[in-house]
Every structure is written in C-alpha cells, then in structure tokens.
Amino acid sequence: MKRFFSIFLIIGMALSVFADEVVFKTKAPNQVIAGKPFQISFSVNQQGRDLRAPQFTDFDVLSGPYTSTSSSTSYVNGQRTSTFEQTYTYTLLATRAGTYTIGPATIKVNGKDVQSNGVRIEVLPEDKQPQQSGQSGYSGQSNQGSQQGEIFVRTIASKTKVQEQEAIALTYKLYFANVEGLQLTNNIKLPEFTGFLKQEIEQKNLQAELEHYNGRNYQTAELVRYVLFPQRSGDITIEPANFEFMTQVRVRQRVRSIFDDYFDSYTNVPRHATAPAVTIHVDPLPSGKPAGFSGGVGSFTLNSTITKTEMKVNDAFTITLEISGQGNMKLLKTPAIDWPEGFEVYDPQVKNNFNITKTGFKGSKIIEYPVIARNAGEYTIPAVNFSYYDTQEHSYKTLSTPDYTIHVARGAGEAASDSNQPAVVNYSHTQKEDIKQLGSDIRYIDLSGNWQKHQQRGFIEYGSMEFWLCFLLPLGIAILLLIILRKRIKENADLARVRYKRANKVAQKRLKAARAALKANDKDAFYTEIERAAWTYLSDRLSIPTADLNKDNITALLVQKNVSDALIAKVMNVLSTAEFARYAPTTDHAMDDLYRDTTTLINELEEQKL
Amino acid sequence: MRNILLAALLLLSPITYHLSPLYAQSDFDLANIAYTEGRYAEAAAGYEALLQQQQNATLYYNAGNAYFKQGELAKAILNYERALRLEPNHKDAKFNLEFAQSKITDNIEEHDFFLSIWAQAVRNSMHEHTWIILSIVLFLLTLTGILVFLLGREPWLRKTAFHTAWVALLFCIIAGVSANSLHKRDTLRNEAIITQGIVNAKASPDRSGTDLFTLHEGTKVTIRETLGEWVNVKVGKNEGWIPAKDLERI
Numbered sequence: 001m002k003r004f005f006s007i008f009l010i011i012g013m014a015l016s017v018f019a020d021e022v023v024f025k026t027k028a029p030n031q032v033i034a035g036k037p038f039q040i041s042f043s044v045n046q047q048g049r050d051l052r053a054p055q056f057t058d059f060d061v062l063s064g065p066y067t068s069t070s071s072s073t074s075y076v077n078g079q080r081t082s083t084f085e086q087t088y089t090y091t092l093l094a095t096r097a098g099t100y101t102i103g104p105a106t107i108k109v110n111g112k113d114v115q116s117n118g119v120r121i122e123v124l125p126e127d128k129q130p131q132q133s134g135q136s137g138y139s140g141q142s143n144q145g146s147q148q149g150e151i152f153v154r155t156i157a158s159k160t161k162v163q164e165q166e167a168i169a170l171t172y173k174l175y176f177a178n179v180e181g182l183q184l185t186n187n188i189k190l191p192e193f194t195g196f197l198k199q200e201i202e203q204k205n206l207q208a209e210l211e212h213y214n215g216r217n218y219q220t221a222e223l224v225r226y227v228l229f230p231q232r233s234g235d236i237t238i239e240p241a242n243f244e245f246m247t248q249v250r251v252r253q254r255v256r257s258i259f260d261d262y263f264d265s266y267t268n269v270p271r272h273a274t275a276p277a278v279t280i281h282v283d284p285l286p287s288g289k290p291a292g293f294s295g296g297v298g299s300f301t302l303n304s305t306i307t308k309t310e311m312k313v314n315d316a317f318t319i320t321l322e323i324s325g326q327g328n329m330k331l332l333k334t335p336a337i338d339w340p341e342g343f344e345v346y347d348p349q350v351k352n353n354f355n356i357t358k359t360g361f362k363g364s365k366i367i368e369y370p371v372i373a374r375n376a377g378e379y380t381i382p383a384v385n386f387s388y389y390d391t392q393e394h395s396y397k398t399l400s401t402p403d404y405t406i407h408v409a410r411g412a413g414e415a416a417s418d419s420n421q422p423a424v425v426n427y428s429h430t431q432k433e434d435i436k437q438l439g440s441d442i443r444y445i446d447l448s449g450n451w452q453k454h455q456q457r458g459f460i461e462y463g464s465m466e467f468w469l470c471f472l473l474p475l476g477i478a479i480l481l482l483i484i485l486r487k488r489i490k491e492n493a494d495l496a497r498v499r500y501k502r503a504n505k506v507a508q509k510r511l512k513a514a515r516a517a518l519k520a521n522d523k524d525a526f527y528t529e530i531e532r533a534a535w536t537y538l539s540d541r542l543s544i545p546t547a548d549l550n551k552d553n554i555t556a557l558l559v560q561k562n563v564s565d566a567l568i569a570k571v572m573n574v575l576s577t578a579e580f581a582r583y584a585p586t587t588d589h590a591m592d593d594l595y596r597d598t599t600t601l602i603n604e605l606e607e608q609k610l
Numbered sequence: 611m612r613n614i615l616l617a618a619l620l621l622l623s624p625i626t627y628h629l630s631p632l633y634a635q636s637d638f639d640l641a642n643i644a645y646t647e648g649r650y651a652e653a654a655a656g657y658e659a660l661l662q663q664q665q666n667a668t669l670y671y672n673a674g675n676a677y678f679k680q681g682e683l684a685k686a687i688l689n690y691e692r693a694l695r696l697e698p699n700h701k702d703a704k705f706n707l708e709f710a711q712s713k714i715t716d717n718i719e720e721h722d723f724f725l726s727i728w729a730q731a732v733r734n735s736m737h738e739h740t741w742i743i744l745s746i747v748l749f750l751l752t753l754t755g756i757l758v759f760l761l762g763r764e765p766w767l768r769k770t771a772f773h774t775a776w777v778a779l780l781f782c783i784i785a786g787v788s789a790n791s792l793h794k795r796d797t798l799r800n801e802a803i804i805t806q807g808i809v810n811a812k813a814s815p816d817r818s819g820t821d822l823f824t825l826h827e828g829t830k831v832t833i834r835e836t837l838g839e840w841v842n843v844k845v846g847k848n849e850g851w852i853p854a855k856d857l858e859r860i
Contacts (some may be wrong), residue, residue: 125703174833311809342808408807410680410681443675443706445642445645445676445701446668447673460739462742470746470749471749474750478757485760488761
C-alpha cells in the first residue's frame with residue numbers, strides 16, 4: 001500500500017482548476033491472486049467531489065476509500081506546467097478464481113458527472129503445493145531450485161505443425177516466483193533458427209504479469225518474441241535457449257559495526273534458465289504451384305492503379321500494384337509486368353507498409369512501376385498475375401489486375417524538336433569560313449498553283465497492245481528489210497569480195513591520179529600513184545593482206561590461178577620499173593611507157609577474171 | 611455599302627493580307643494558309659480532301675509536310691513517297707523524304723545489298739512512262755544500228771552502228787526492266803510504310819506467333835503476301851507477319 005502525501009501548492013491548485021480536460025481513471029492490476037488483497041484506485045486530475053464507487057460485488061472491500069491528493073508545478077524554459085491528482089483508493093480481496101468486471105465510478109467535477117473506465121480483473125486461484133512441473137505438448141520449462149525461489153523459461157510456439165512459409169510465433173516466457181531483484185543479463189544464448197526466416201517483435205518494455213501455471217501463480221514476462229517463417233519442409237528442431245539472470249539474495253552477516261545493522265546486505269547471484277528445444281513439423285507446400293508463383297503464403301489481396309491511359313509520346317506514367325494482407329510479405333517476389341515494346345520501364349519502387357505481428361507480416365506492399373511511353377500507338381499492358389498459397393483455404397490462388405489499354409498520341413513537334421538542335425559541322429582546317437550548318441528542317445510546301453496539273457497519263461500503257469506493237473512493228477519492218485536486202489547483207493558479209501570488186505575501180509582512180517601527175521610532170525607523185533595502183537590492185541584481187549604483200553607471194557598466187565607466164569613477167573616488170581624508176585633518172589618517155597604498161601596490165605588482169 | 615462590309619471583314623481578318631482567305635481561290639490556298647499559320651492538322655486535312663478528288667504530287671508533298679510538322683513521321687513519309695511516285699524528280703519531296711527518313715528508328719538500307727539499292731535508285735529516278743518511251747526509242751535505235759551494220763557499205767559507219775546497237779540494246783533492257791518493275795510496283799502496290807509506333811513481326815500470322823523482329827514507325831516494307839488481317843512483309847533480309855492495320859500501302 002502506497003500513499004503519497006505532498007505539499008499543497010495553492011497556486012498550483014488554483015491553476016489546475018482551469019486545466020482543459022478532465023481525466024478520471026480507474027487503476028487496478030490485471031491479475032490478482034485469490035485470497036490476497038489488492039488495491040483499486042480512482043484518480044482525477046481536477047478537484048472532484050462526491051465519488052460514487054461501483055459495486056464491488058465479487059470482491060470483499062477490506063478498507064477504503066482513502067483520499068490523497070498530489071500536485072506539482074514545474075517551470076521549463078519559463079513555461080509553467082502544473083499537474084494535480086486526486087486519488088481514491090480501495091483495498092479489495094478476491095475470493096474466487098475467475099474473471100470479473102468492475103464497472104465505472106462516477107465523480108462530480110465542476111458540477112458535472114464524470115465517469116471512469118471499467119476494468120477487468122482476472123482472479124487466479126491460490127497457490128497449491130509445489131508440484132513436479134510437467135511438459136505440455138508444445139512447450140517446456142526449465143526449473144531451478146525452488147528453495148531460492150523459482151525461475152524458469154518456457155518456449156512457447158504458437159503452432160508446431162505448419163506449412164512451409166507459414167508464420168509461427170515463438171515466445172520465450174520467463175516465469176518466476178519468490179525471487180527478488182530479478183534482472184536479465186546480456187548473457188543470452190539464443191538458438192540459430194536454421195531453416196527459418198526470423199523476425200523479432202520488438203518489445204518496448206518488459207511487463208510483468210501474473211499467471212497461474214501448473215497450480216502456482218508466477219510473475220511472468222515475455223523475454224523474446226519471434227515470428228518464424230519455415231524455409232524448408234521437414235521436422236526442424238529449434239535448439240534450447242539459455243538465459244542468465246541476476247537475483248539478489250539477502251545475506252545475513254555478522255554485525256561488525258553499529259551501522260551495519262541498519263542495512264540489509266544483498267549479494268547478486270547469477271541464475272541460469274534454459275528454455276527447452278522445440279520441434280516444428282513443417283509440411284511442404286502442395287504440388288501444383290502456378291507458373292508465376294510469387295512465393296507468397298498467407299492471404300492477400302491485389303489492387304492496381306494507373307495514373308493515366310491517354311498520353312502523348314514521352315509522357316511518364318506509373319502503374320501501382322498494392323498487395324495487402326497477411327503472410328510472409330517480406331519474401332514476396334515483385335510481380336513482373338510483361339511490357340509491350342515501345343515503353344521505357346524503370347526499376348519498380350517498392351514501399352513496404354507492413355508490420356510484424358504474431359501471425360506474420362500484416363499490411364501492404366506497394367510496388368510502383370514508373371514508365372515513359374516512347375512510341376505512339378495503342379498498346380495493351382497485360383494483366384499482372386500474382387499467385388500465392390492461401391493458408392486458410394489450403395490451396396493456391398491467383399489474383400489478377402485488369403488489362404490496361406493505353407493510347408499514346410504523337411507529341412506535338414516530336415519530330416520537329418529534334419531538328420531544332422543545332423548541329424554545327426566543320427569540315428575544314430583552313431582559315432576560310434565554312435558554311436555552318438545551324439540546323440536542318442524540311443523544305444517548305446509548294447505554294448505554286450500547279451496542284452491542279454493532272455498527272456499525265458503516258459500514251460502507252462505498260463503491257464498494253466500498243467506497247468508491244470511499238471516493239472514488234474519496228475522489229476517486223478527491220479526483219480522485212482533484211483529479207484529484202486539479204487543479198488546485200490551477204491555481199492557485205494564477204495569483205496574480200498567487196499575489195500575484189502572494188503579493185504579495178506580503185507586502180508583506175510590511182511591511174512587517173514598518176515595521169516594527172518604525169519601531165520603536171522610531178523615525177524614523185526606519178527611513181528607513187530603507179531606503184532600504189534599496181535600493189536593495191538594485186539592485193540585486193542588476190543586477197544593478200546598488205547603485210548604479206550611481196551613479189552614472191554604474188555607470183556606464187558598468180559601461178560596457182562593459171563595465169564600465163566608472160567603476164568606474170570609483165571606484172572613483175574611493171575612492179576620493178578615503178579620501184580626503180582623512183583630512184584633513177586628517167587625521161588618523160590619512160591613515164592609515159594610505164595603508165596601505158598600499167599593500164600594494159602590491169603586491163604589484161606581484169607580480163608583474166610582472177 | 612458592300613465595300614464597307616468588305617473593308618470591315620478585311621480589318622477583322624487576322625490573316626496576312628496577301629494570303630487573306632477572302633482572296634483564297636480554292637481549298638488549296640486555304641490549306642496553304644493553314645500551314646503557313648502553323649495549323650498543321652487543318653492543313654493536312656485540307657490537302658487530304660483535295661487528294662480525294664485528284665492525285666497530284668504537289669498535294670502529296672504539301673500533305674507530307676503538314677504531317678511532318680505534326681510529328682506524324684509515318685504519314686509524312688507515306689505522302690512523300692506517293693508524291694515521288696507521281697513525280698520521281700520532285701527535288702523537294704526527295705529532300706524532305708530523306709530528311710524524314712533520317713528521323714526514323716530503323717536503319718534498313720544497311721541490310722540491303724548496295725547493288726540493289728543502286729538499281730532501285732536508278733529505277734525510281736524516272737516515271738514509268740518515261741521508261742517505256744525510253745525503252746521504245748532505244749529499241750528503235752538498236753534496230754537501226756543492226757540494219758545499218760548489216761546493210762551499210764562504209765566500214766566506219768558499220769562499225770559505229772554495231773557499237774551503237776549493242777549499247778542501245780543494253781540500255782533498252784535496263785529501261786524495259788525498270789518500266790516492268792515500276793509497273794509491277796504500282797499495280798501490286800506491294801510497298802508500304804509502317805504507321806504504328808512500334809510493331810513486332812511474327813513468325814506466323816497469329817497473335818501468339820513468335821516475335822521475330824521489331825519495326826518502327828516510318829519504315830518502308832515490301833508486302834509479299836496477305837492473309838486475312840495479316841501481311842507478310844520483307845525488310846532487308848528479314849521476313850515476318852505483321853497486322854495489316856499497322857501499315858499503309860504507298
């Protein structure tokens with residue numbers, strides 16, 4: 001029983017009256033032990049009167065109400081804070097074990113009735129004689145000698161038979177009785193939790209509670225709390241955990257001095273407690289996993305949103321997926337979106353808005369996919385499938401988002417914008433100033449009026465009759481011509497014959513020229529013409545190439561052609577005379593003779609029809 | 611009274627005086643004004659309306675420009691190509707087509723054999739009818755050459771005629787092949803421009819077909835076959851099926 005007596009501060013009192021809110025609370029322990037007195041108090045932060053306590057029907061009122069008031073004023077940085085509290089305390093005794101409710105109390109503050117909260121009190125049965133502590137199916141305990149008070153730690157698993165990835169809450173709970181000054185040291189050896197993903201549930205402060213366990217009432221505290229997600233199937237044993245505590249043991253010492261007597265002397269004694277091992281049976285997930293199984297086990301919902309479906313090229317938009325629910329959220333794979341071509345997709349941003357609870361992670365996982373549309377057109381972003389194993393319905397489930405159809409319009413000036421970028425091109429190293437290309441664009445429209453100009457249709461259509469006639473008609477005419485003139489072609493084909501035929505003509509031409517030279521008394525020209533006339537005539541008539549032209553060849557061919565020896569001699573004579581006369585002094589008479597000889601020779605040879 | 615009204619209208623008219631719609635002779639001028647003032651969508655619609663009535667290289671060229679200014683690369687290329695179909699020597703259309711082609715993503719030319727590119731350039735340099743006339747003239751020249759060669763008397767003349775004949779025949783064949791190729795192209799209309807921003811060519815005419823390659827807007831393809839709503843296209847060495855709605859025939 002505690003009582004607080006404090007000094008009244010009038011100023012504090014006076015000020016507290018004007019405190020803004022009236023708080024009237026009931027305070028009672030959550031658990032009490034039958035047969036042991038406990039206190040219940042009603043406190044109000046303003047001056048109250050006329051307290052009407054609830055009916056303590058299931059409890060015996062041992063004493064009360066005791067009234068106490070306390071107030072304090074503090075100045076912090078020139079600010080004054082005042083508190084005031086008026087407390088009414090009853091001492092009660094529970095007689096029977098069970099859970100009871102105590103209704104609210106009523107008090108008048110400033111003429112108004114204010115109600116306090118009701119409380120539930122669990123009455124634990126009285127202690128029995130200490131027994132041999134047993135082990136329950138899923139928990140164990142370690143016991144330490146009861147003569148010094150009892151300390152043990154239980155390993156409490158919420159489930160021992162789970163599916164893979166299903167959350168298990170594992171708690172190391174401390175039980176102690178008749179122990180003074182208990183403190184947990186840092187010397188804690190926790191198991192490795194091999195085969196599990198473990199997540200610790202942080203506890204702000206250790207709160208001791210009373211619990212009736214195996215016939216005794218213990219102070220209890222949850223030391224460590226984990227949520228475990230089995231990562232493989234089979235029987236997985238969690239090794240024992242060791243905890244070290246410090247307890248204070250009163251030591252009776254011999255009185256050495258007069259002062260020693262005033263103080264109790266305590267010694268810190270370390271105490272060890274081992275939380276027993278526990279085996280978890282993990283069932284594998286059933287077969288038949290869907291193709292896109294996300295690894296999720298639990299129960300989830302899927303939502304998706306898109307910022308816009310109508311946009312222009314180079315616009316950015318975001319698709320957001322929200323997976324909410326409960327389960328092994330931390331292990332969910334980010335669903336992949338099967339993007340069509342033409343989108344620039346950035347790495348998704350994942351926001352985890354979940355907290356760890358005893359049944360796993362609870363909350364939501366938000367995945368944002370930032371995207372930029374790079375090409376115009378109409379595109380469909382296919383549904384995103386999210387598959388998980390539902391632990392409640394024991395089956396695989398697949399959630400889907402809707403398809404999104406996106407219209408990407410061409411951005412204004414999308415093509416033109418590029419052309420505005422200056423491209424300075426320099427080609428030369430000379431001092432001359434090159435024409436600098438500042439930009440490029442298309443040429444301007446044709447404003448001339450020749451838009452009405454009809455596209456001229458060709459007068460001949462490809463593949464038409466006229467077309468083919470254009471080819472066939474000239475071809476026909478040409479063939480006809482060739483047939484008609486085929487004799488000439490034949491003649492043309494025989495070049496030697498042409499020369500043969502032309503031989504006399506050519507010879508006469510030369511003789512004519514020789515005659516002219518004779519008249520002009522041009523000796524050189526005369527002999528040249530005569531010689532040429534004879535040689536060319538023979539070459540043409542006998543079809544001897546100029547290269548092979550010599551007297552021997554000519555003689556041989558003339559003999560072959562049955563020309564008389566006399567004529568052959570004449571031919572040789574003319575050739576020799578013409579050859580020599582050029583270089584020898586001759587008379588006009590000789591020239592006349594040669595001219596006449598040559599003419600008769602050619603005539604005679606012509607008659608021979610060589 | 612009428613003059614006052616006209617003057618008032620003129621004053622109200624925000625359009626530059628020399629291109630005032632009051633003086634617009636035709637829809638063509640109206641479309642040109644729209645283009646001049648940057649109302650490209652309107653201009654394009656105007657040219658398209660005129661093209662419904664008659665096909666003309668100038669109209670196609672101007673429409674191509676209007677589309678280009680709107681960023682509609684595929685439609686711009688399509689219209690330039692059509693302009694060049696009608697007037698193969700339209701310099702501005704050629705220039706702008708090349709400019710527009712420099713903006714598209716796909717670089718197809720690289721995959722083609724240089725000779726075939728060169729042959730195409732030769733073929734496209736003239737109109738089909740020009741080729742036809744050229745081939746006929748060259749054919750006549752060939753025949754004349756042959757005749758002179760066969761019937762001629764003078765050796766130099768015959769020699770000249772002979773060489774003229776074979777050179778003329780060679781060019782006649784080139785002209786004929788070009789005319790034939792152009793005729794085939796224009797009757798089959800087997801060339802098309804991709805209009806969809808990006809399209810995947812598939813191995814089969816089926817949505818579930820394997821994706822073979824990706825084509826981007828503005829790329830010119832050759833249509834080989836049509837099957838329902840799918841067409842088999844050839845680009846360089848690649849062949850695949852794409853939805854017919856994603857391209858437009860030139």
